[in-house]
Amino acid sequence: MTLFQEKLILASSSARRAEILTIAGWPFEARTAGIDETQKPDEPPHLYVQRLAREKAEAVSALCKEGLVLGADTTVVVGDHLLGQPTDDDDARRMLRLLHGCWHDVLTGVALLKIGGQTMVEYEKSRVRFAEMSSAEIDWYVSTGEPKGKAGAYAIQGKAALFIEEIQGDYFNIVGLPIRLVYEMSRTINSTV
Secondary structure, eight states: OOSOSSOEEEOOOOHHHHHHHHHHTOOEEEOOOOOOOOOOTTOOHHHHHHHHHHHHHHHHHTTOSSSEEEEEEEEEEETTEEEOSOSSHHHHHHHHHHHTTSEEEEEEEEEEEETTSOEEEEEEEEEEEEOOOOHHHHHHHHHTTTTTTOGGGOOTTTGGGGGEEEEESOHHHHHTOOHHHHHHHHHHHHHTO
16 A cells, blocks of 8 residues: 555755655655756745746656656745855855854745646745854864755754754755655645546
């Protein structure tokens, strides 16, 4: 017996998203979606992540004959700053200095595209409060290499857990995929076929 009506096609090379799907027992295959991830002028963060999720799902769906394609994109927002993945160690330090000692939002856009059918796009928002971090702590964390490839330059499920004081909302969203939202969307999209 399975909860899942069909295999999912994950439009991402994210190891974290793959791990969450694996933990949930959801059969999937991963395909990379190469899209331009530049934010449009004056594009609000919640619309930005939803647009990227949709574009990733659409790019991968063009390569498939059938199935349910999942696109996702995560970003971190602190104040007026949208923090994607750091470009280098100095950029990671800059991001961590913005985050330490304050709350920030983690937004993940999710798109589910049923090939030959409906597309649904939603987003999840969680909040995270970082502890104060000294320059030495920031340097240590950057030296671990963990900030590379992570929105906001940190991995809550890794060494950054040392600096997380509180979260509000979906933990898996902060890791990179709000699995409960994906499941609810899949139930809706499969019930409308």
